[in-house]
Amino acid sequence: xxxxxxxxxxxxxxxxFAALFASYYxxxxxxxxxxxxxxxxxxxxxxxxxxxxLVLSSVSCQLGxxxxxxxxxxxxxxxxxxxxxxxxxxxxxxxxxxxFFIGGQAKEYAxxxxxxxxxxxxxxxxxxxxxxxxxxxxxxxxxxxxxxVLGRTFxxxxxxxxxxxxxxxxxxxxxxxxxxxxxxxATIYLLQ
Amino acid sequence: MRxxxxxxxxxxxxxxxxxxxxxxxxxxxxxxxxxxxxxxLALLVAFYLGFHAKKMDSRPEDRKEAEVYEGTGEIGFFPxxxxxxxxxxxxxxxxxxxxxxxxxxxxxxxxxxxxxxxGWVFEFYRGEHAH
Numbered sequence: 001x002x003x004x005x006x007x008x009x010x011x012x013x014x015x016x017f018a019a020l021f022a023s024y025y026x027x028x029x030x031x032x033x034x035x036x037x038x039x040x041x042x043x044x045x046x047x048x049x050x051x052x053x054l055v056l057s058s059v060s061c062q063l064g065x066x067x068x069x070x071x072x073x074x075x076x077x078x079x080x081x082x083x084x085x086x087x088x089x090x091x092x093x094x095x096x097x098x099x100f101f102i103g104g105q106a107k108e109y110a111x112x113x114x115x116x117x118x119x120x121x122x123x124x125x126x127x128x129x130x131x132x133x134x135x136x137x138x139x140x141x142x143x144x145x146x147x148x149v150l151g152r153t154f155x156x157x158x159x160x161x162x163x164x165x166x167x168x169x170x171x172x173x174x175x176x177x178x179x180x181x182x183x184x185x186a187t188i189y190l191l192q
Numbered sequence: 193m194r195x196x197x198x199x200x201x202x203x204x205x206x207x208x209x210x211x212x213x214x215x216x217x218x219x220x221x222x223x224x225x226x227x228x229x230x231x232x233l234a235l236l237v238a239f240y241l242g243f244h245a246k247k248m249d250s251r252p253e254d255r256k257e258a259e260v261y262e263g264t265g266e267i268g269f270f271p272x273x274x275x276x277x278x279x280x281x282x283x284x285x286x287x288x289x290x291x292x293x294x295x296x297x298x299x300x301x302x303x304x305x306x307x308x309x310x311g312w313v314f315e316f317y318r319g320e321h322a323h
Binding site: 001002007008010011014015017018021022023024025026028029144148151152155156157158160162 | 221222223224225226228229230232233236237240267268269309313314317318322323
């Protein structure tokens with residue numbers, strides 16, 4: 001039930017991002033000279049590293065879900081025995097990687113603002129910050145959700161089915177945000 | 193569940209065909225982007241339903257010879273009532289009003305909102321519901 005609701009909600013989220021993609025391509029079709037002028041200021045190698053970290057965080061998130069599905073909430077061995085990690089360790093790693101992505105994006109924004117690209121500066125700036133900013137807010141929301149999943153595992157005596165469902169639906173959301181970023185990355189950084 | 197997956201799968205096929213045709217005939221980036229995302233929307237639901245159709249046994253509604261009573265049993269956990277969504281909603285209202293009135297209100301909204309959200313998420317994990 002919870003997972004069906006999550007999928008329906010994610011479908012509507014997809015159309016929210018559809019509006020951002022559509023406005024990006026529309027503005028680009030209307031004022032292509034802004035793209036010629038502003039896209040050279042993008043730091044593509046840096047953004048590629050950031051993207052790789054976010055994609056890998058989806059992998060660690062899924063490994064956490066596999067641990068939840070076999071009912072393993074904590075690690076079975078020592079901290080550095082990665083093969084014996086449970087849900088908590090994988091989700092903490094995912095959290096750290098997601099936080100790295102947000103930190104990287106903040107650094108990138110600082111560089112862009114330094115180069116004179118801001119929301120009011122030009123239509124390019126507006127849609128760049130709107131699209132990546134709304135995605136960044138979604139990643140931040142996901143990070144908060146990871147904290148809630150971890151909190152629930154510590155609040156209850158036993159690892160319940162409901163907690164596993166929570167972990168699974170948060171992973172759905174995380175994969176969704178990740179895939180949207182791949183689309184945004186291709187749109188903004190690769191199709192200059 | 194396979195039929196439900198196909199209902200959305202057919203939609204995905206339709207939009208996947210219409211998208212390039214639309215682009216070819218109009219050259220309009222707005223509608224093309226929307227059609228591509230609509231394809232993905234249908235594909236997302238089709239993929240989810242198809243994935244679960246493979247994993248689970250066929251439900252009573254999937255079988256022609258099923259009886260009504262086979263649909264009984266626990267469907268999920270539904271809280272009897274909760275006040276927390278109201279507080280969360282009021283906090284979102286405060287944050288949205290803050291953008292209009294002044295950013296200081298956004299800070300108050302986020303502060304109160306974090307308490308409301310924690311209250312909602314952990315409602316059945318504390319007090320008399322602690323388990």
